Amino acid sequence: MIEIDSKCTGCSRCVPVCPFGVMHIVDKKAQVGEGCTLCGACVQVCSLEAVRITREEGPVDLSAHKGLWVVAQTLPLSRKGAKPRLRPVTHELLSAGRGLADGLKEELCAVLIGENAEGLCAELASYGADKVYLVEDAVLADYNTDTYAAALIALIAKHKPGVVLFGATCQGRDLAPRVAAEIHAGLTADCTGLSLKEGHLLQTRPAFGGNIMADILCTRKRPQMATVRPNVLKKAVPDPLRKAELVCEKIHIDEKMARVKVLERKLDAGHPGRKISEAQVVVSGGRGMRDKERFKVLEELAELLGGAVGASRAAVDMGLKPKSHQVGQSGTTVSPKLYMACGISGAIQHIVGMRSSDVIVAVNKDPNAAIFNVAKYGIVGDLHDILPKLVSLLKNSR
Amino acid sequence: MNPMKIVVCVKQVPDTTEVQVDPQTGTLIRAGVPSILNPYDHFAVEKALELKAEHGAEVSVLTMGPPQAQAVLRLALALGADRAMLLSDRLFAGSDTWATSYALGRAIRKLGRTDLILCGQQAIDGDTAQVGPGIAQNLRIPQITFCDQVEIEDRQLKARHHIDDGHEIVQARLPVLCTMTPPQDYRPRHPSFPRVVQAMGKVLETWTALEIGAEPGMIGLKGSPTQVDRVYAPPQKEKGVVFTGTAAELAGRILDILQKENFLTP
Numbered sequence: 001m002i003e004i005d006s007k008c009t010g011c012s013r014c015v016p017v018c019p020f021g022v023m024h025i026v027d028k029k030a031q032v033g034e035g036c037t038l039c040g041a042c043v044q045v046c047s048l049e050a051v052r053i054t055r056e057e058g059p060v061d062l063s064a065h066k067g068l069w070v071v072a073q074t075l076p077l078s079r080k081g082a083k084p085r086l087r088p089v090t091h092e093l094l095s096a097g098r099g100l101a102d103g104l105k106e107e108l109c110a111v112l113i114g115e116n117a118e119g120l121c122a123e124l125a126s127y128g129a130d131k132v133y134l135v136e137d138a139v140l141a142d143y144n145t146d147t148y149a150a151a152l153i154a155l156i157a158k159h160k161p162g163v164v165l166f167g168a169t170c171q172g173r174d175l176a177p178r179v180a181a182e183i184h185a186g187l188t189a190d191c192t193g194l195s196l197k198e199g200h201l202l203q204t205r206p207a208f209g210g211n212i213m214a215d216i217l218c219t220r221k222r223p224q225m226a227t228v229r230p231n232v233l234k235k236a237v238p239d240p241l242r243k244a245e246l247v248c249e250k251i252h253i254d255e256k257m258a259r260v261k262v263l264e265r266k267l268d269a270g271h272p273g274r275k276i277s278e279a280q281v282v283v284s285g286g287r288g289m290r291d292k293e294r295f296k297v298l299e300e301l302a303e304l305l306g307g308a309v310g311a312s313r314a315a316v317d318m319g320l321k322p323k324s325h326q327v328g329q330s331g332t333t334v335s336p337k338l339y340m341a342c343g344i345s346g347a348i349q350h351i352v353g354m355r356s357s358d359v360i361v362a363v364n365k366d367p368n369a370a371i372f373n374v375a376k377y378g379i380v381g382d383l384h385d386i387l388p389k390l391v392s393l394l395k396n397s398r
Numbered sequence: 399m400n401p402m403k404i405v406v407c408v409k410q411v412p413d414t415t416e417v418q419v420d421p422q423t424g425t426l427i428r429a430g431v432p433s434i435l436n437p438y439d440h441f442a443v444e445k446a447l448e449l450k451a452e453h454g455a456e457v458s459v460l461t462m463g464p465p466q467a468q469a470v471l472r473l474a475l476a477l478g479a480d481r482a483m484l485l486s487d488r489l490f491a492g493s494d495t496w497a498t499s500y501a502l503g504r505a506i507r508k509l510g511r512t513d514l515i516l517c518g519q520q521a522i523d524g525d526t527a528q529v530g531p532g533i534a535q536n537l538r539i540p541q542i543t544f545c546d547q548v549e550i551e552d553r554q555l556k557a558r559h560h561i562d563d564g565h566e567i568v569q570a571r572l573p574v575l576c577t578m579t580p581p582q583d584y585r586p587r588h589p590s591f592p593r594v595v596q597a598m599g600k601v602l603e604t605w606t607a608l609e610i611g612a613e614p615g616m617i618g619l620k621g622s623p624t625q626v627d628r629v630y631a632p633p634q635k636e637k638g639v640v641f642t643g644t645a646a647e648l649a650g651r652i653l654d655i656l657q658k659e660n661f662l663t664p
Contacts, residue, residue, distance in 0.1 A: 001619075016427070019629065021412070022464075034464030038492035038619055039626040055619060076563050087562075143561075145531075145541055170562045174543045177528035181499055181535035186623030189495070189526035197627070206632065208523055209414030214629045221623035259540035260570040263556070267564035275563055281661065305661060316582055323582035324560070329415065329522065330437065330580065338661050348415050355635075359659050361652065367640070377655050378640035385645035386652070393653045397662065 002038055004030050007050035014042035014051060019208060039214070057220070065222035068101045068163040069133075070094050071152065072112045072124060073171055076267055077141075084117050088235070088278055089167030091127050093228060095236035096194055097165060098128030103196045106162060107131055110244070113151050115141035118246075125244035127236060133159070135249045143171050144258040149178045154251050156183060161223045163201050165194075168227035169277070176227050186218030187225040192232045192335070192356060200224065209329060210352040230278040231335045232356070268324060276325060281307025282336045284327055284354070287314040288343020288364065288383060295320045297387045298342060304394045310334065310354075312344045328353030342383050346371030363387070402455040402550070402572075404446045404514045405506055407533065408439040408474060410467040411523040435470040438518025441580040444587055445548060446516050447478045453550060456480050458509060462490060462501055468602055476589035476597035483509075489607040492619035495524075499532025501617050504610040506537060514555065515575040519544055530577035539573045546581040 010028035017023075022033040023042055030042070030051065042051045070093040074084040094110060101108035110129040112120060114136065121132045135151045152175070156164065164179075166172035168190045180187035193204035201224045203216040218224045268275065276282050283302040289295045295315070302309045311321035313328060327334055328350040339357035344350060346362070346369055354360070355374050362375035363383045372378040379386065413434045418427045435443075446457045459474040461467050462485040471482035485505055493501065506512055515534075520527035527543070534541035547558040555574045558567050589597070607617055615621055641651050656662050 021431075034466070034486075034488075036491055037626075039629055041629045044628065055625075073562075076561075145543075149535075170544055170560055173527050174531060174541070177495065177499075177526075177531035178535045178541065180496060180528070181532040184496065184623065187495065187528060188624055189524075189528055202627065207525065207629075208412070208417055209525070210632065211414065211417045212629050213632050215627040216624050217627045218624045260542055260568050260574075262566050262568050264567040265561075265564065266566070305656070324565075326582075333525075338656075338659065352414075359661075360638075361655060363648075363652075367642075372638065372640060374635060374638075376635070376638045377652075378638055379648050379652060380640060380642045381645060381648045386648045389645055389649035390652050393649055394656075394662075397653065 001054050002032050002036055003052050003054060004032070005050050005052070007048045009048065013045050013047075017041045017045050019212060060220050062162070062222050065160045065162040067107045067109050067159070067161045068097050068104065069109045069111055069161040069165065069223070070097050070129070071164065071166045071172070071175070072110050072120070073167050073169060074114060074117070074120070076265075081116070083119060084114055086120055086123060087167060087169065089169060089228070089230040090124075091235045091238075092230065092233040093165050093167060094124065094127035094129055096233040098236065100163070100194060100196060100201070101130075104162070104199065109133060109161070111135075111152065111155060113140050113148055121244060121246050122240075123238070125242045126238035126240050128242070129244045131245045131247060133247050133249055135251050137253050139253050139255050139258070142262070144260065145174055145178060146257045146259050147253050148175055149182070150257055151251050151253055152179050153182050155249060156223060164223045164225045166225070166227045168229045172227045176225060180225050184221065185223050185225050186221050187227070188216045188218075189227055191226045191228045194226065194228065194233070201226065206356070210355060229333070229335055231280065231337070276308045276310045276327060276334050277332050279308035279334075280336055281305045281338045282310045282327070282334050282354075282357070283307055283340045283342065284310035284312065284344060285315050285320065285342045286312035286344030286350075287318065289315060289320055292320055294384060297391060300391050301340070301387060301394075304391065305338070307336070307338070312350050313347070341371050341375070342387065344371050345369045346373070402449070402453055402513045403509070403511060404449060404455050404457045404516065405509060405512050406439070406442050406446045406457065406459045406474070406479070407502055407515065407517045407529070408443065408459055408461050408470050409436045409518070409521045410434070410461065410463055410470040411436045411521050414522045433466070433469065435473050436518050436521045437586065438520060438522070438578060438580065439470075440518075440586045441584060442516040442518050442578040443474050443477055443479065445578055446514075449514070449548070449550060450478070458483065460502060460505055461485065462493070462498060471602055472597050473589070475600050476593045477587065481603070482600070483603045483605055485605050485610065487606040489614070489618050492622060493617060494622035494624045495526050495528040495532060496623055497617050497621035499529050499536055500621060501607070501610065501612055502529065503533050503536030504612050505605060506533065508605070508610050513572045514550070515539075515573070517575065517577045519577045519579040527577065530575060534575040537573075537575070539575055540570045541575045541577070542568055542570065543577045544579050545576045546579055548576055
């Protein structure tokens with residue numbers, strides 16, 4: 001419940017901060033309208049402490065839940081029977097999870113579901129896992145919502161972890177809410193930061209198209225679940241001498257559980273795991289690239305920098321790149337270490353999809369382009385002259 | 399055979415592309431920001447209507463929100479939906495994605511036999527993409543996320559959906575829940591004026607928590623495992639530097655930057 005007590009003077013400071021616009025001043029007193037989500041933005045700004053959110057809180061015992069889990073994800077198999085490889089976000093989650101587990105004085109465990117996956121255990125250990133729960137079955141060779149959810153729900157019920165983390169990839173965002181719905185666990189989507197607060201996991205995420213940040217807690221339920229955006233957590237240097245305890249779990253998964261059948265799978269050309277949402281470097285082009293021929297310089301640049309090629313909506317609409325490369329709202333949100341925006345003016349729909357990148361370099365001939373407002377380095381000039389020269393400089397510097 | 403029953407779950411959202419942050423106070427400037435039908439949901443509604451045109455179906459739209467959320471239901475009716483339900487109750491206040499999925503699942507159960515549920519992939523205010531799969535699990539039906547094409551033949555649903563590193567064509571037997579993401583060439587269709595007027599006259603059904611048989615511990619703040627601890631403006635990026643010069647100078651400049659920021663280490 002949200003309550004406003006008699007201390008309220010109607011100063012109206014809480015009115016503009018309400019993300020949902022439901023705070024009003026009526027008769028010199030704040031009033032909450034319909035649509036309040038109890039986000040607490042008003043509580044924070046009230047210097048008189050006149051706004052309060054009260055929750056019915058009896059004591060809860062969470063002590064049965066221990067351990068921080070990372071659900072490992074693998075890259076698609078290049079051919080049937082090929083050895084699976086870990087998706088980079090798995091390394092990032094283990095690296096960050098190690099610090100959190102130490103802070104909690106609990107174990108860091110990796111959950112590995114698949115076929116012929118045992119060989120990955122050493123790698124999971126090297127990034128910090130104390131224990132690996134391995135569920136192997138021929139039925140689990142490929143990701144399927146029903147079979148993977150069943151396996152994970154069974155594991156969570158058996159071992160009662162305190163935290164379960166997923167990469168916020170298509171797969172993680174498909175699986176995590178299904179599991180959370182079943183076990184009535186709190187789940188925070190697409191986090192960009194994780195830390196601890198009074199023994200709970202503090203989950204930081206952008207909302208409102210990246211216009212505000214929110215810290216989310218789950219203090220009364222376990223496990224605390226979160227999906228975490230690839231590329232934002234720092235990957236540790238692996239320690240090949242670290243060892244993890246391997247726990248092979250026998251879970252009966254029937255083939256018939258998989259209710260959605262794959263008829264055909266098409267993987268994008270290029271390097272698996274180097275799609276725009278996960279690449280360390282993204283080189284993006286916009287309307288200013290003008291045509292397919294001239295767009296090619298970006299492919300070259302991306303290759304030289306070991307990155308992926310992105311595109312603005314305008315470039316996608318012009319047919320310069322397929323939609324799977326579109327950065328921004330209605331496309332993909334990216335947070336690479338380096339984002340190069342070439343010939344992109346910087347519509348807000350594009351900015352919200354890339355502004356959390358570490359280093360942004362923008363090349364545009366219009367000095368007033370909005371993209372320069374978010375760029376750490378702005379280059380004002382004709383990219384059709386600059387980029388080919390940059391490509392040859394890079395080639396020579398090797 | 400009975401006509402197919404399709405339910406589309408929609409949400410009214412502020413147009414987040416119009417939201418600005420006050421650089422002085424770091425708070426959201428909401429004045430004049432329009433409320434719209436979440437764009438992903440708009441696509442889902444249109445897909446449902448396409449399936450209706452092809453196979454015959456009853457299309458219901460369902461939303462949970464305050465009374466003003468009626469506006470998005472009216473839009474869906476004007477586009478051609480047959481029935482619209484608003485879940486509105488103070489008891490739903492403070493619902494997170496878990497409690498929202500539960501309540502929408504309860505409401506769909508109340509509707510009786512449903513063959514297909516379409517949701518937008520995510521809402522542009524929260525961007526969680528969690529409610530669709532949450533509803534599917536509540537109803538114990540299969541889900542296909544991030545779909546841009548769906549077709550139905552002989553009670554089998556075939557969809558094209560995005561996966562990491564590509565896409566798949568998948569198939570499942572109805573009932574199924576699909577979360578929808580518009581393809582490249584999609585432009586939302588807007589209803590004609592006579593249809594808008596016609597939709598004004600249609601009856602919206604409003605359901606309370608009691609009417610959908612929701613358990614009090616599963617909805618609103620009590621049913622929501624997550625709580626917002628704090629909201630704040632994103633940390634401001636420091637003002638960048640801008641370079642001008644000849645093409646050769648600027649190319650050299652970028653090379654220096656890449657070196658300085660350690661992007662050239664092999």
